[in-house]
Amino acid sequence: MIIVKDNFFSSDVSTLIERGSEAYPWSYYHKSDMGDPTHNKFFVSTLWDKSSDINFFYLLSKVIQKDVSYLSDCCCWRIIANGQVNGQNANWHTDHGDKTALYFPLTWSQDWGGSTYFKTEHAETEVKYLQNRLVIFDSNIFHYGSCPHVDNILRISIAFNWRKM
Numbered sequence: 001m002i003i004v005k006d007n008f009f010s011s012d013v014s015t016l017i018e019r020g021s022e023a024y025p026w027s028y029y030h031k032s033d034m035g036d037p038t039h040n041k042f043f044v045s046t047l048w049d050k051s052s053d054i055n056f057f058y059l060l061s062k063v064i065q066k067d068v069s070y071l072s073d074c075c076c077w078r079i080i081a082n083g084q085v086n087g088q089n090a091n092w093h094t095d096h097g098d099k100t101a102l103y104f105p106l107t108w109s110q111d112w113g114g115s116t117y118f119k120t121e122h123a124e125t126e127v128k129y130l131q132n133r134l135v136i137f138d139s140n141i142f143h144y145g146s147c148p149h150v151d152n153i154l155r156i157s158i159a160f161n162w163r164k165m
Contacts, residue, residue: 043083074162095139113149
């Protein structure tokens with residue numbers, strides 16, 4: 001199941017998330033599958049995990065859980081930001097945990113690319129990058145984020161990872 005919710009947060013919260021993305025502490029080491037040497041590296045920033053104190057992103061996860069009944073039987077265990085520039089397509093992969101909510105925080109032109117693709121046994125589905133869009137799906141669905149097609153643009157997605165309680 002793939003659920004797409006546009007204009008998820010209020011415009012004020014959406015703007016706050018976008019502006020805050022300029023200060024994320026990025027590392028360049030992450031891969032969709034760390035054990036696979038053929039997977040491409042991209043930027044990652046850990047925004048919250050179970051060992052962290054409650055912060056803004058944890059509170060966002062509570063808003064998401066409250067407004068998305070599909071996540072009512074889950075608890076969030078990790079929140080990371082993924083960053084990609086031109087040439088850094090991700091690889092097909094599944095996520096850890098049971099469900100994932102991807103949030104797209106940036107103002108974005110469709111000419112820049114940056115869609116997320118999903119592959120199920122029946123079809124391949126494209127979900128375009130759109131600011132303030134939330135995409136919720138079962139973590140075992142193969143997917144990847146495509147990089148922007150223009151230089152000097154960082155494509156950011158925020159992944160909220162969930163486990164069933």
